[in-house]
Amino acid sequence: MAGVPRATAGNDDRFFVISAxxxxxVVVAGFSLQAAMGRSSFNAPPLLHAHAIVFMGWVGIYVSQTVLASRGNRALHRRLGWVAAGWIVAMLVLGCLVTLAMVRRGQVPFFFVPLQFLVFDPLTLFTFAGLSAAAIVKRRQTQWHRRLHFCGMSMLLGPAFGRLLPVPLLAPFAFEATFVATLLFPVAGIIADLRRTGRVHPAWGWGVGTMVATLLAVEALTYGPLGPPLYASLTAGTPGAAVPALEFPPPPMGPQVTGRP
Structure with missing residues (x-):
């Protein structure tokens, strides 16, 4: 961190640790609220359990890495970092498989357009992975490294915010509303930079710009000419094929329970 005063660096560490x-x-609150209100069930296929374990594991990895970096434990930070890189691959695979399984079963939440759900989950994950990969490439440049990872982690907060926000009341913009919520942390980072140094680190521009580009890509794929054929090809021969790609599913007759087989 050449050229950065020691006091500034310390304040920087504090912001990232508190934010982690x-x-x-946010993640724990979102999924705990879901369980407390009876909208989650442990009677779920093994794939969903594996997905939950791996994604919650990433939260632990991110917090641990942030704390290790703030304490200067670079050796353990690097070793855990390579474990994290492999962990991301598992997240991509499981995340895409769960999304595809839900769409094929016709079990997309009623406040999402099925095609949009099919598109935004994988694109969100690949954006997270891309930002994380860029952070790894920039691992010798601490200020780039931590901000790019920060934006990647922010991308994963959509499902948690979706369980905290009244998303059924936000339709037809439930996805867009949860996306805006994920920007709260990067915006806080930008404000923290301005207060601490009087300028915004360029990594925020790349990170937030990539996040916004993902939103635009989701909308373009959902409502453009490529979306419906993609949905039809991936749901062919399954119950999901009978669900209109661009219509909101009807609300459930009883309480909605996620994770059902």
Whole structure:
């Protein structure tokens, strides 16, 4: 961190550590609320359990890496970093498989257009992976490294915010609303930079710009000419094929329970 005063660097560490725990709190609160309100079930296929374990594991990895970096434990930070890189691959595979399984079963939440759900889950994951890969490439440039990872982690907060926000009341813009919520942490980072140094680190521009580009790509694929054929090809021969790609499913007759087989 050449050219950065020691006091500034310390304040920087504090912001990222506090934010990492705050992100973890959002995830825990979102899924705990879902369980407390009876909208989650442990009676779910093994694929969903594997997905939950791996994604919650990433939250632990991110918090641990942030704390290790703030304490200067670079050796353990690097070793855990390579574990994290492999962990991301598992997240991509499981995330895409779960999304495809839900769409094929015709079990997309009623406040999402099925085609949009099919598109935004994988694109969100690949954006997270891309930002994380860029952070790994920039691992010798601490300020780039931590901000790109930060934006990648923010991309994963959509499902947690979706469980905290009244998304049924936000339709037809439930996805867009949860996406805006994921920008809260990067915006806080930008504000923290301005207060601390009087300028915004360029990594925020790349990170937030990539996030916004993902939103635009989701909308373009959902409502453009490529979306419906993609949906038809991936749901052919399954119950999901009978669900209109660009119509909101009807609300459930009883309470909606996620994770059902």
């Amino acid at each position: 725990f705050a992100m973890a709190a």
